[in-house]
Amino acid sequence: MARGLRFRTARDLFNACPAIARDMKAVPTDQPSIEFCRALLAGRVPEEAITFCAYLLPERPAIWWAHECLSNLAELLGDTDLELLALVGDWVGEPGNPDHREAVAQAVEVPPATPVSWIALAAGWRDGDSGIDQATAEFPTAHAVGAGILAGLARVSLADRFTVLSAFVEMGIEMAEMEAQQQSADAF
Secondary structure (H helix, E strand, C coil), X not given: CHHHCCCCEHHHHHHHCCCXXXXXXXXXXXCEHHHHHHHHHHCCCCCHHHHHHHHHCCHHHHHHHHHHHHHCCHHHCCHHHHHHHHHHHHHHHCCCCHHHHHHHHHHCCCCCCCHHHHHHHXXXXXXXXXXXXXXXXXXXXXXXXXXXXXXXXXXXXXXXXXXXXXXXXXXXXXXXXXXXXXXXXXXX
């Protein structure tokens, strides 16, 4: 299955997305992307597996993945984040809908300070024409996705953090594999 991924190896991803080197300390290898991601999860800094998944996924699926991760932490989020989460969910479902685009554009006018505000920012960056000053968007969407998930993860108790982190990474891997299957099906 891994052969159908956007980036066959970790090195392929790092070469295609140089910004990832600003977000991670891990050195890319020629391991298949999924193996590399799981090695990160088992390594010294397992959080880097979240960052790797954020870059491995195409932008819209990455934002959906972040939405799903943070939805699993709803009890740890404030009212504003829950409202933003609903906006992001609507945007992912219908990114071309002008109402959803406008809501996301308004939501990201405030600098990201919460887990979901990072995800809303990612959606705004993804739109490109949502009124967001591109000069402030020097990082790719994946940066905001990773930041949002990691900010949410920081709210999880230490006793549960690795279990939740592992579940989020596995969800990201599963989404990457589903994207690869979809791309293969579309090629036929």
